[in-house]
Amino acid sequence: MVDKPTLLGFWGVIAENESRDHVNSKGRVSCIIGPLYRLIASSITARGKSRQWFTSGDLFLLYCLLYKRPCALAHGLAQYFAYVYHR
Numbered sequence: 001m002v003d004k005p006t007l008l009g010f011w012g013v014i015a016e017n018e019s020r021d022h023v024n025s026k027g028r029v030s031c032i033i034g035p036l037y038r039l040i041a042s043s044i045t046a047r048g049k050s051r052q053w054f055t056s057g058d059l060f061l062l063y064c065l066l067y068k069r070p071c072a073l074a075h076g077l078a079q080y081f082a083y084v085y086h087r
Contacts, residue, residue, distance in 0.1 A: 002060060002069070010063050027054045037062065043080070 015031045029052055032038040041054050041062055057076070064071035 002063060004056075007056065007059050007063060011059060014062070027059075028052055029054045040065070 011027060014033060014037050015027060016033065029038055029042050032041055032054070041058055061071060061073060061076050063069065064073065
């Protein structure tokens with residue numbers, strides 16, 4: 001578990017300031033500064049037809065990947081691949 005202030009601080013590190021919608025807990029993938037982070041962010045979890053939004057779950061998984069924290073990455077990837085397979 002990572003607390004919300006930590007994740008919001010991490011968002012400030014990887015994305016442009018004021019680019020996150022705090023009400024809906026999501027931000028635009030296009031606001032992420034690094035192209036590698038943007039690629040990872042748009043492919044971590046299934047998100048339907050739209051790849052423009054980066055959710056809190058995506059932010060958590062990216063945070064865990066970059067800072068080597070334990071997380072259920074296999075579960076997230078399994079959901080993504082199952083979604084793609086059933087599409």
